[in-house]
Amino acid sequence: xxxxxxxxxxxxxxxxxxxxxxxxxxxxxxxxxxxxxxxxxxxxxxxxxxxxxxxxxxxxxxxxxxxxxxxxxxxxxxxxx
Amino acid sequence: xxxxxxxxxxxxxxxxxxxxxxxxxxxxxxxxxxxxxxxxxxxxxxxxxxxxxxxxxxxxxxxxxxxxxxxxxxxxxxxxxxxxxxxxxxxxxxxxxxxxxxxxxxxxxxxxxxxxxxxxxxxxxxxxxxxxxxxxxxxxxxxxxxxxxxxxxxxxxxxxxxxxxxxxxxxxxxxxxxxxxxxxxxxxxxxxxxxxxxxxxxxxxxxxxxxxxxxxxxxxxxxxxxxxxxxxxxxxxxxxxxxxxxxxxxxxxxxxxxxxxxxxxxxxxxxxxxxxxxxxxxxxxxxxxxxxxxxxxxxxxxxxxxxxxxxxxxxxxxxxxxxxxxxxxxxxxxxxxxxxxxxxxxxxxxxxxxxxxxxxxxxxxxxxxxxxxx
Numbered sequence: 001x002x003x004x005x006x007x008x009x010x011x012x013x014x015x016x017x018x019x020x021x022x023x024x025x026x027x028x029x030x031x032x033x034x035x036x037x038x039x040x041x042x043x044x045x046x047x048x049x050x051x052x053x054x055x056x057x058x059x060x061x062x063x064x065x066x067x068x069x070x071x072x073x074x075x076x077x078x079x080x081x
Numbered sequence: 082x083x084x085x086x087x088x089x090x091x092x093x094x095x096x097x098x099x100x101x102x103x104x105x106x107x108x109x110x111x112x113x114x115x116x117x118x119x120x121x122x123x124x125x126x127x128x129x130x131x132x133x134x135x136x137x138x139x140x141x142x143x144x145x146x147x148x149x150x151x152x153x154x155x156x157x158x159x160x161x162x163x164x165x166x167x168x169x170x171x172x173x174x175x176x177x178x179x180x181x182x183x184x185x186x187x188x189x190x191x192x193x194x195x196x197x198x199x200x201x202x203x204x205x206x207x208x209x210x211x212x213x214x215x216x217x218x219x220x221x222x223x224x225x226x227x228x229x230x231x232x233x234x235x236x237x238x239x240x241x242x243x244x245x246x247x248x249x250x251x252x253x254x255x256x257x258x259x260x261x262x263x264x265x266x267x268x269x270x271x272x273x274x275x276x277x278x279x280x281x282x283x284x285x286x287x288x289x290x291x292x293x294x295x296x297x298x299x300x301x302x303x304x305x306x307x308x309x310x311x312x313x314x315x316x317x318x319x320x321x322x323x324x325x326x327x328x329x330x331x332x333x334x335x336x337x338x339x340x341x342x343x344x345x346x347x348x349x350x351x352x353x354x355x356x357x358x359x360x361x362x363x364x365x366x367x368x369x370x371x372x373x374x375x376x377x378x379x380x381x382x383x384x385x386x387x388x389x390x391x392x393x394x395x396x397x398x399x400x401x402x403x404x405x406x407x408x409x410x411x412x413x414x415x416x417x418x419x420x421x422x423x424x425x426x427x428x429x430x431x432x433x434x435x436x437x438x439x440x441x442x443x444x445x446x447x448x449x450x451x452x453x454x455x
Contacts, residue, residue: 019335027393030431031398031417046116052414059421063430072425 009057010043012074016064026060051077096124104169105131108139118149125153129160136161137193148239151184157191163442169193173203176249183273185244239371240271247343247364248273251329251357254345257370259333260285260292261341267296270341276323277346286317292344295330299339301358303329306351320346329353331365336374343368394432401435404442 013023020043024036032039040058041047045065048059055076062072094111105128109121112223128136136157140146158168169191173181183186243328244257258272258281267285272278278339284290290313304310307326310317327347332339343365347353398420405416420438424431 003362027386031395031402052417055418055421058422059431062425066428066430071428075126076421 003035009045009054009061009074012044012061016061018061019079023057023060026064027056032056032058032060053060088122094120096121098128100390102133104137104454105133105135106137106139108142112145113143113150113153114145118153121150122153122156124272125157126160129157129166131162133161134166134168136166137169137171139171140174140177143174143207146177146180150243151180151186151242154181154190158186164196167191176246180242180246200328225390240368241273242279243364243368243371244271244273246344247345247361250364251345251353251360251421253327253347253353253357254329255348256346256365258344259341260296260344261333261372262296262339267293267341269317277344280320280323280325280346283319284313289345290312291328291330292342295332295342295344298331299334301329301331301362303353303358310384322410324348326350327352329361330358331358331361333365333369333372335369345446380409394435397432397439401438404438 020036020040027030027039032053036045039057042049042053058074058076061074065073094117095109097108099106107124107128111117113121120136125136125138138157140153143403153168161168171193172326178192181192193377240259243258247257248254256273256277258269258277260267260281261270269278269281272281281292284292284373291304294302304327307317307321307328325346325348327350329345330342335342343361345361401420402413402416405419406413407412409416420431420434424434427434
């Protein structure tokens with residue numbers, strides 16, 4: 001994974017104004033199967049998520065961004081390669 | 082290179098062990114944080130398990146340590162004393178020494194060697210501007226403290242570390258505390274010493290004081306020289322009796338609501354100046370970030386409701402996945418991705434689309450339904 005994607009999930013989370021707890025709830029609601037600590041680890045880049053997990057987190061963030069008036073700024077796995 | 086190493090370039094972190102008679106020296110070099118602490122922890126545990134009389138943890142070359150490192154020290158000390166041994170910390174840096182003091186760990190371990198060391202935090206006072214950010218090195222250190230799993234006791238530990246750093250940054254501050262609104266009442270969740278928390282208690286008891294005002298209004302409050310302070314007559318005399326000369330309370334805000342305050346007290350300076358006020362705002366911003374990160378400020382009821390809702394939605398999504406898998410003969414993953422793409426294209430929430438799909442697949446009323454009057 002290229003250097004510039006390091007921490008980008010966490011930067012998106014901060015721009016979306018979501019705490020880790022809130023992000024996890026949205027992720028969980030969308031059917032995510034990892035636990036809260038793992039999701040936090042994904043955000044910090046301390047653990048590499050599967051493409052599926054990455055996409056669930058990305059979608060949770062994008063739905064929040066939609067609430068804020070943005071249009072799905074966080075890329076999904078298929079958009080990155 | 083493992084994916085982890087690709088993401089997070091190897092820190093200069095090393096642990097070396099030297100066995101000598103009754104004594105084992107574990108020397109760490111570099112930064113002890115969430116990523117590197119497990120290595121140190123494994124070594125300390127293994128060494129302690131051999132039952133040596135003394136383990137010397139040499140921290141002379143440790144440039145940074147957060148809650149993860151303190152936990153290792155606490156656990157190592159406990160393991161050793163259970164076997165009749167002891168843990169000695171050699172040459173902790175000034176910051177680590179102060180953290181040990183604040184968290185009370187210095188009572189549990191011996192400290193050997195100079196507390197003053199050549200390690201600097203690299204803190205330079207920022208130029209006074211309208212919005213003064215924290216010196217970059219400090220903001221970086223404070224943020225790394227937040228890289229711990231959320232949980233009340235861990236957050237309280239992280240808060241204590243932040244208070245220690247706050248007192249280093251705002252030089253006039255001799256003590257500090259964090260008050261939070263818990264279940265409608267202000268409580269001190271972390272304090273650098275008992276005098277400070279008893280002063281908070283005084284304010285709560287009379288319902289008066291800069292801390293009370295800051296956490297209610299979301300504005301920063303500070304006293305002039307306390308002797309001449311006319312506000313808060315129910316509280317100021319007590320503070321003066323305790324030898325306090327100046328107070329500064331800065332609100333902590335999560336979302337858009339004040340949830341408490343970070344309070345600083347001075348026994349020496351006549352007053353906090355403009356630069357102190359700015360620095361305190363910077364520290365409060367970092368503490369607020371920690372609290373937001375920890376989900377503080379959300380009531381238990383809210384969370385319960387949210388969880389119920391989340392469980393229902395999750396269930397509907399799983400059903401929708403099942404329907405698509407059956408219809409399109411695809412895998413669960415593909416079904417999910419298909420729903421997600423529709424959600425993006427139609428700009429509707431995933432949950433909405435899933436609910437619609439499930440509703441459309443429900444059995445319709447059949448011809449055997451008899452309409453009234455037939």
